[in-house]
Amino acid sequence: MERLTRVRIADIAHKAGVSAGTVDRVIHNRGEVSPRTRQKVEAIIREMHYEPDLLASTLASKKTYRFASLLPKSDHESLFWLQPAQGIEKAFKRIKHYGVAYQPYYFDYHNNNSFFDACNKLLEVPPDGLIMAPLFADLAAHFTDRAVELGTAVVFINTHINHSSQRAYVGQDAFRSGKVAAQLLDLCTCCEGELGIINIINQKGSSGHLMSREEGFLDFFAQKKSSHKKISTINVQARPAVSIHKELSENLLGMDGEIKFKGLFVTNSRVYQVADFLENTNKGPLRVVGYDLLDRSLAHLQKGNIDFLISQNPVAQGYHSFMALFDILVRKKTIEKRQYLPIDIVTRENIDYYLKHQNND
Amino acid sequence: MERLTRVRIADIAHKAGVSAGTVDRVIHNRGEVSPRTRQKVEAIIREMHYEPDLLASTLASKKTYRFASLLPKSDHESLFWLQPAQGIEKAFKRIKHYGVAYQPYYFDYHNNNSFFDACNKLLEVPPDGLIMAPLFADLAAHFTDRAVELGTAVVFINTHINHSSQRAYVGQDAFRSGKVAAQLLDLCTCCEGELGIINIINQKGSSGHLMSREEGFLDFFAQKKSSHKKISTINVQARPAVSIHKELSENLLGMDGEIKFKGLFVTNSRVYQVADFLENTNKGPLRVVGYDLLDRSLAHLQKGNIDFLISQNPVAQGYHSFMALFDILVRKKTIEKRQYLPIDIVTRENIDYYLKHQNND
DNA sequence: TTTTTATCCGTGTGCGCACACGAAATTAGA
DNA sequence: TCTAATTTCGTGTGCGCACACGGATAAAAA
Numbered sequence: 001m002e003r004l005t006r007v008r009i010a011d012i013a014h015k016a017g018v019s020a021g022t023v024d025r026v027i028h029n030r031g032e033v034s035p036r037t038r039q040k041v042e043a044i045i046r047e048m049h050y051e052p053d054l055l056a057s058t059l060a061s062k063k064t065y066r067f068a069s070l071l072p073k074s075d076h077e078s079l080f081w082l083q084p085a086q087g088i089e090k091a092f093k094r095i096k097h098y099g100v101a102y103q104p105y106y107f108d109y110h111n112n113n114s115f116f117d118a119c120n121k122l123l124e125v126p127p128d129g130l131i132m133a134p135l136f137a138d139l140a141a142h143f144t145d146r147a148v149e150l151g152t153a154v155v156f157i158n159t160h161i162n163h164s165s166q167r168a169y170v171g172q173d174a175f176r177s178g179k180v181a182a183q184l185l186d187l188c189t190c191c192e193g194e195l196g197i198i199n200i201i202n203q204k205g206s207s208g209h210l211m212s213r214e215e216g217f218l219d220f221f222a223q224k225k226s227s228h229k230k231i232s233t234i235n236v237q238a239r240p241a242v243s244i245h246k247e248l249s250e251n252l253l254g255m256d257g258e259i260k261f262k263g264l265f266v267t268n269s270r271v272y273q274v275a276d277f278l279e280n281t282n283k284g285p286l287r288v289v290g291y292d293l294l295d296r297s298l299a300h301l302q303k304g305n306i307d308f309l310i311s312q313n314p315v316a317q318g319y320h321s322f323m324a325l326f327d328i329l330v331r332k333k334t335i336e337k338r339q340y341l342p343i344d345i346v347t348r349e350n351i352d353y354y355l356k357h358q359n360n361d
Numbered sequence: 362m363e364r365l366t367r368v369r370i371a372d373i374a375h376k377a378g379v380s381a382g383t384v385d386r387v388i389h390n391r392g393e394v395s396p397r398t399r400q401k402v403e404a405i406i407r408e409m410h411y412e413p414d415l416l417a418s419t420l421a422s423k424k425t426y427r428f429a430s431l432l433p434k435s436d437h438e439s440l441f442w443l444q445p446a447q448g449i450e451k452a453f454k455r456i457k458h459y460g461v462a463y464q465p466y467y468f469d470y471h472n473n474n475s476f477f478d479a480c481n482k483l484l485e486v487p488p489d490g491l492i493m494a495p496l497f498a499d500l501a502a503h504f505t506d507r508a509v510e511l512g513t514a515v516v517f518i519n520t521h522i523n524h525s526s527q528r529a530y531v532g533q534d535a536f537r538s539g540k541v542a543a544q545l546l547d548l549c550t551c552c553e554g555e556l557g558i559i560n561i562i563n564q565k566g567s568s569g570h571l572m573s574r575e576e577g578f579l580d581f582f583a584q585k586k587s588s589h590k591k592i593s594t595i596n597v598q599a600r601p602a603v604s605i606h607k608e609l610s611e612n613l614l615g616m617d618g619e620i621k622f623k624g625l626f627v628t629n630s631r632v633y634q635v636a637d638f639l640e641n642t643n644k645g646p647l648r649v650v651g652y653d654l655l656d657r658s659l660a661h662l663q664k665g666n667i668d669f670l671i672s673q674n675p676v677a678q679g680y681h682s683f684m685a686l687f688d689i690l691v692r693k694k695t696i697e698k699r700q701y702l703p704i705d706i707v708t709r710e711n712i713d714y715y716l717k718h719q720n721n722d
Numbered sequence: 723t724t725t726t727t728a729t730c731c732g733t734g735t736g737c738g739c740a741c742a743c744g745a746a747a748t749t750a751g752a
Numbered sequence: 753t754c755t756a757a758t759t760t761c762g763t764g765t766g767c768g769c770a771c772a773c774g775g776a777t778a779a780a781a782a
Contacts, residue, residue: 008768019732024770032730055416055458056768059737063770097416173714180710187668190551190646220710285551307548342714345706349541349581353534353703369738380762385740393760417738420767424740 007050015048016041027052054331058098065100065329067092067322068127070118071157072109072135080269080292080314081109081133084157087318088131095326102322103127110202112136119143126150129325131318137161137208153328157321158312159209167328170321170339172312174209177343178216178267181289184308184345185263186220186229188287193262196252197233200244200270210267217265238270248277259283266290271309275300293346293354301348311344311354368411376409377402388413415692419459426461426690428453428683429488431479432518433470433496441630441653441675442470442494445518448679449492456687463683464488471563473497480504487511490686492679498522498569514689518682519673520570528689531682531700533673535570538704539577539628542650545669545706546624547581547590549648554623557613558594561605561631571628574652578626599631609638620644627651632670636661654707654715662709672705672715 009027013020018037025033026041033041069088074081085104092102105122108114115136122130123146130152134140141163144154148165156169185195197217199210214233221229234251236244254260259281266274271290275297278288289308290297300306320339327333346354370388374381379398386394387402394402430449435442446465453463466483469475476497483491484507491513495501502524505515509526517530546556558578560571575594582590595612597605615621620642627635632651636658639647650669651658661667681700688694707715 006768010768020769021732021734021771022730025731028770030771034730037730053420053458053768055420056737057770059414059416059420059739059767060769060771062737097414176710176713180708183708183710187648188548188551190549287548340714340717342705343711344703345708345711347541347544347706349537349544350704350706352537353701356701367738371738381739382741382762383760386761389740391741395760398760414738417767418740420737420769421739421741423767 006053007048008053009050012041012044012048012050016044054098058330061099063099065098065129066125066127067100067102067129067131067325068122069102069104069131069321070115070122071104071106071131071133073106078269079294083314084133084318084321087315087320088322089318090315091319091322091326095323095330098326098330100326100330109135112139115139119146123147123150126152129153129155129329131155131157131321131325132166133157134159134161134163153325155321155324157317158314161208168321168324168335168337168339170317170324171341172343173340174212175216175219176340177291177310177312178213178218178265179220180216180343180345181213181265181308181310182217182220184289185265185287186224188307189229189262189285192228194230194232194260195263195265196261197231198248198264198266198274199233199235200238200266200268200273201235202238213267217267244273245277248274249281252277253281257282259286261286263287264289268292269294269297271306272296272300275305278305279303293351298351301346301351304348307347309346311346313341313344316341367414368409369414370411373402373405373409373411377405415459419691422460424460426459426490427486427488428461428463428490428492428686429483430463430465430492430682431476431483432465432467432492432494434467439630440655444675445494445679445682448676448681449683450679451676452680452683452687456683456691459687459691461687461691470496473500476500484508484511484513487513490514490516490690492516492518492682492686493527494518495520495522495524514686516682516685518678519675522569529682529685529696529698529700531678531685532702533704534701535573536577536580537701538652538671538673539574539579539626540581541577541704541706542574542626542669542671543578543581545650546626546648547585549668550590550623550646553589555591555593555621556624556626557622558592559609559625559627559635560594560596561599561627561629561634562596563599574628578628605634606638609635610642613638614642618643620647622647624648625650629653630655630658632667633657633661636666639666640664654712659712659716662707662712665709668708670707672707674702674705677702 009020009023013023018041022033022037023041026038071084072081105118107118116139126147130147132140132144132154134156140161144163145165147154154166156166158171160169160171197214199214201207201210218231221231236247252259252261263286264274269292271288272294275288288306289310290306291310291312293309293311297306297309301309324335324339327335344354370381370384374384377384379402383394383398384402387399432445433442466479468479477500487508491508493501493505493515495517501522505524506526508515515527517527519532521530521532558575560575562568562571579592582592597608613620613622624647625635630653632649633655636649649667651667652671652673654670654672658667658670662670685696685700688696705715
């Protein structure tokens with residue numbers, strides 16, 4: 001069957017009584033057009049609802065868009081950051097025909113110097129678009145400004161910081177995710193009882209994330225008028241498993257050696273460490289909610305030591321970040337500044353589909 | 362920055378000592394090539410890892426791919442089918458530059474004759490690809506076969522039927538979604554108590570869907586060794602609200618006029634009708650799980666008459682169905698025959714993001 | 723007016739590919 | 753051996769657009 005006929009530059013040129021070259025100059029603001037003809041052409045473009053053919057356009061153009069990412073290296077300790085990278089890769093494959101090149105940069109998320117170095121290296125040849133995980137808020141803000149001055153479009157991923165020069169944030173609403181966790185624990189602990197919030201804090205990294213989650217959690221119960229639930233917060237320093245166990249047993253166990261909580265909310269992906277601890281402990285009906293689909297947590301989900309994991313949709317974060325840059329730079333669309341992804345509730349029974357779905361598309 | 366250089370047909374032609382036209386004939390199996398040169402060219406194509414430039418290819422080709430969909434008309438009673446249509450529209454916008462045309466067809470899902478008629482009309486000019494909601498299993502199977510004979514690639518959406526000539530099924534694993542519902546009710550009803558499964562059945566339509574969900578629900582408790590939960594099934598004919606209320610009160614209320622269940626699982630989107638009924642009833646701590654994000658159900662989710670809604674991801678279903686056809690026909694990729702989408706658990710607290718996410722992309 | 727300069731605009735080429743047409747090479751027929 | 757019928761192949765054109773180049777026209781200077 002024949003192709004549907006679109007409006008072409010030639011059509012506009014003809015109708016306006018000018019040449020294609022002139023129309024082209026109008027479209028691209030390349031100047032060298034008299035105000036009179038410019039207006040005439042612009043009017044006809046609107047009138048005929050002209051939209052450029054992105055295919056022909058990229059084919060004819062030799063331009064290459066340079067995209068870059070700046071993410072934490074994912075080490076043995078946390079494979080989380082592998083997933084946004086996968087999503088980015090997926091998006092990259094989809095649109096690389098459109099003349100986009102991609103270069104990833106990594107830093108050590110325990111070490112702000114490595115973030116600093118990576119930024120500097122990256123900005124030696126400023127890319128057109130940059131996906132940044134702004135873990136060290138001050139540094140990130142500084143470099144974002146510098147990048148923007150150099151003409152780079154910056155998108156934040158996963159972690160939100162208050163800043164204005166970035167073009168978008170793609171990630172989860174941390175506060176809201178805390179409310180979700182609260183609701184789950186509320187629904188699942190029918191009798192009265194104490195709930196615990198466990199923050200496992202990494203001294204170097206930013207913990208604003210965790211705070212928002214905790215606040216959301218508390219807010220849920222504050223909103224709810226009739227709540228008999230007592231809630232206490234436990235802060236623990238992140239370190240190897242063994243030493244955490246000691247701290248946990250001090251905080252979680254009652255005099256009788258039994259867990260004194262009905263529900264626990266672990267505010268990050270370290271929830272598997274809590275589950276490790278719980279496994280060998282005398283616990284009653286205890287519900288545990290945590291974050292992220294790390295292998296070690298999944299094993300506990302399977303065994304029932306963890307009931308719910310809140311997924312941050314890391315793959316989708318990567319995918320959408322990349323697409324956001326594509327929309328801005330190539331498709332010249334305006335995009336939403338805050339792109340919140342769904343707060344997926346994952347249990348043993350629906351886990352398969354979240355895992356599988358990370359590879360598709 | 363300059364474009365990255367890909368391998369072009371001209372490169373292959375040069376290396377093989379033939380002309381571009383010959384290479385073209387090899388690539389498209391258009392014959393008129395001697396076996397000797399054919400093999401030589403094929404070898405070089407592999408050797409150089411040639412991949413056609415989809416952009417240039419569609420630009421040069423005048424071919425139009427005709428896609429069609431056959432979905433239920435969404436009436437005032439159920440807006441569900443609006444959403445797959447939205448997803449399809451979204452995908453269509455994304456890829457229409459590649460020379461795809463799209464024509465939707467609709468039928469009345471109370472009426473198998475209208476399905477029959479729509480199929481016949483559709484097949485007068487068989488499309489290249491078809492997305493079908495196979496609600497009437499026998500008819501659907503028959504027409505799928507006919508369409509496939511006429512060279513149409515068929516993809517099933519939302520409802521799965523046992524058949525082989527379709528190219529893929531995009532939708533939810535109904536059985537598994539029942540297990541998810543079961544787990545939710547199990548976690549949320551700590552004390553012993555009775556659970557109810559409510560099937561609100563539409564006489565004409567296929568109910569295989571609902572059965573799988575019920576089976577999954579039951580299977581969960583069968584798998585679980587130590588379950589004190591009693592489970593009973595209640596079948597109700599779908600009809601206007603008032604007459605349903607009568608049936609429900611007969612089945613759900615005990616002698617004392619109180620709900621005798623701790624949890625209810627409504628196996629389809631009619632859950633709002635149950636919630637309507639519950640609203641004016643003396644209920645204890647009752648958990649309700651149902652399907653789909655219809656407005657009327659959402660209102661109840663908000664008010665707490667429904668606790669969980671399982672989303673079928675209808676928008677994504679539409680989107681992925683269309684993309685499946687695109688992959689098959691345009692990109693010539695092989696795709697997975699069963700494309701299960703995540704079983705999203707939706708509560709009052711995370712609903713926003715599922716609703717919003719339906720419009721983006 | 724003529725020349726110079728600046729402003730405005732049309733034409734041509736190529737991006738990588740699909741496809742038509744006709745030329746060359748090969749084979750069959752006489 | 754020469755011609756006719758195939759088979760095999762090369763060349764040319766255009767898809768819609770970006771961009772370079774140079775020509776035309778108008779404005780400024782002589």
